[in-house]
Structures are given as structure tokens and as C-alpha cells.
Amino acid sequence: xxxxxxxxxxxxxxxxxxxxxxxxxxxxxxxxxxxxxxxxxxxxxxxxxxxxxxxxxxxxxxxxxxxxxxxxxxxxxxxxxxxxxxxxxxxxxxxxxxxxxxxxxxxxxxxxxxxxxxxxxxxxxxxxxxxxxxxxxxxxxxxxxxxxxxxxxxxxxxxxxxxxxxxxxxxxxxxxxxxxxxxxxxxxxxxxxxxxxxxxxxxxxx
Numbered sequence: 001x002x003x004x005x006x007x008x009x010x011x012x013x014x015x016x017x018x019x020x021x022x023x024x025x026x027x028x029x030x031x032x033x034x035x036x037x038x039x040x041x042x043x044x045x046x047x048x049x050x051x052x053x054x055x056x057x058x059x060x061x062x063x064x065x066x067x068x069x070x071x072x073x074x075x076x077x078x079x080x081x082x083x084x085x086x087x088x089x090x091x092x093x094x095x096x097x098x099x100x101x102x103x104x105x106x107x108x109x110x111x112x113x114x115x116x117x118x119x120x121x122x123x124x125x126x127x128x129x130x131x132x133x134x135x136x137x138x139x140x141x142x143x144x145x146x147x148x149x150x151x152x153x154x155x156x157x158x159x160x161x162x163x164x165x166x167x168x169x170x171x172x173x174x175x176x177x178x179x180x181x182x183x184x185x186x187x188x189x190x191x192x193x194x195x196x197x198x199x200x201x202x203x204x205x206x
Contacts, residue, residue: 008075008095008096008097008118009116009118009156009157011151011155011156011157012116012155012156012157013075013076015154015155015156016074016075016076016078016079017076017077017078017079018078020056020076020078020079020081020082021078021082023055023056023079023082023189024055024056024057024079024082024083024086025056026056026189028058033059033062035111035140035142035182035198036059036062036063036109036111039107039109039138039140039200040063040066040068040107043068043106043107043138044106045067046067046068046069047068047069047106047107048068048069048071048104048105048106048107049063049068049069049070049071049105049106049107049108049109050071050073050101050104050105050107050108050109050132051063051070051071051072051073051108051109051110052073052096052099052108052109052110052113052114052129053073053074053075053096053110053111053112053113053114053116054072054073054074054079054080054083054091055074055079055082055083055112055113056079056082056083056086057072057082057083057084057086057087057091058086059109059111060072060083060087060091061086061087063109064087064089071092071105072087072089072091072092073091073092073093073094074091074092074093074094075093075094075095075096076093077093080092080093096113096114096117096121096125096128097121097124097125097128099125099128099129099132100128101131101132102131102132103131103132103133103134103135104132104134105132105133105134105137106133106134106137106138107133107137107138107139107140108129108132108133108137108138108139108140109140110129110139110140110141110142111140111141111142112142112188113141114126114141114142114143115142115143115144115158115159115160116156116157116158116159117159118149118157118159119148119149119159119161119165122159122161122169123169123172123173124173126169126170126172126173127172127173129173130173130174130176130203133203134203135203135204135205135206136177136202136203136204136205136206137202137203138200138201138202138203139200139201139202139203140198140199140200141198141199142196142197142198142199143159143161143166143196143197143199144158144160144188144194144195144196145160145161145162145163145166145194145195145196145197146158146160146161146162146194147160147162148160148161148162148165152188152190152192153190153191153192154189154190156190163197166197166199170199170201174201175204176201176202176203176204177201177202177203177204177205178201178202179199179200179201180199180200180201181197181198181199181200182197182198182200183195183196183197183198184196184198
């Protein structure tokens with residue numbers, strides 16, 4: 001693996017820099033945003049939501065449409081620029097390990113993004129997300145499951161955790177007041193069908 005100075009993977013970041021216009025221009029999913037809509041249920045109107053790895057801004061656009069106060073971020077400057085064009089608002093260029101907010105958000109949305117966090121760093125990233133949440137705050141992330149870190153056919157790094165490894169990473173970052181899991185089968189940008197795990201956790205109330 002070719003990690004950067006702060007642990008991110010250079011090849012993965014370079015991929016998104018090259019592919020940003022094509023990646024951001026993909027058509028919307030025909031089924032809409034079922035996982036996102038489920039996640040948003042019960043959040044207060046106008047809740048402050050941090051998005052990690054916003055990509056081209058599709059999820060952020062939907063959250064903004066629904067009236068939420070969204071802070072979109074992405075580790076790729078080119079991808080952040082694509083999202084800015086879509087959203088008409090600033091998108092911060094920020095890698096996962098640069099998150100330093102404390103009790104600033106009602107929710108954190110990380111759809112198909114933390115699966116690129118290096119496996120050894122994932123517990124620290126999750127702990128930073130937990131600190132960024134206000135008491136009682138909600139956090140969603142999705143992962144491609146596997147037998148350990150590796151690359152997809154496009155050269156992107158994935159942590160590819162087992163369900164047990166993912167549980168251990170969250171426990172190391174916790175405690176959490178609740179943990180809800182969901183499974184699905186689907187193909188990503190590489191066209192390879194894999195098993196996914198969706199995790200929604202809640203920071204304990206004060």
C-alpha cells in the first residue's frame with residue numbers, strides 16, 4: 001500500500017482526482033435514497049449534519065433539499081470542486097484523519113467513504129467521529145465486507161473488514177448508546193458485486 005504522510009492512500013486519492021467529473025456525473029439511483037431517508041428519520045428539523053466523503057454531492061443535495069444544515073467534505077480537491085458546482089456552497093477538502101470537531105454535529109453521514117480509511121486507522125477515525133457528535137448524535141457509515149484490506153480492480157484501497165473486525169473497531173472507538181446494522185448486496189463503481197454492511201450508531205446522551 002502506498003500511504004501518504006498522514007496514512008491516507010495516495011493511489012485512491014489520485015483515482016478520485018482523475019475520475020471526479022465522471023464519478024460526479026453518474027445518474028441518480030433509480031430507488032432514490034432509502035438508507036439516507038431512514039437515517040434522517042427522527043432528526044430535528046434543520047439538524048447539523050457533517051458528511052464525510054461527499055463525492056459529487058448527491059446525498060448532500062438531498063439533505064439540503066429536506067432542510068438540513070449540511071457540512072459536506074471530501075478528501076479529493078477535484079471531487080470537492082464537483083460537489084461545490086452541484087450544491088452552490090463551499091465544500092471543505094478534508095481527509096478523515098483531519099476531523100477535529102468536538103460536539104458540533106447532530107449527525108454524521110459517511111456513505112461509502114470510510115471503507116477507504118486504512119484498517120489500522122479506522123478505530124481512531126471512528127473515535128474522532130464520535131467526538132464530533134453532540135450527545136445523542138447519530139452516525140451512519142457503510143462498508144464493503146471482505147477478509148482484510150486490499151484493492152479493487154480500479155486500484156482503490158479498501159479496508160474490506162470482516163463483520164467481527166468492524167465490530168471491534170467500533171467498540172474501540174465507543175461507547176455507543178445503540179448500534180443498528182443492515183446488510184445488502186450491491187455493486188459499486190467498479191461493477192463488482194459484494195456484501196455491504198450498513199452501521200448506524202448513536203453517541204450516548206449527556
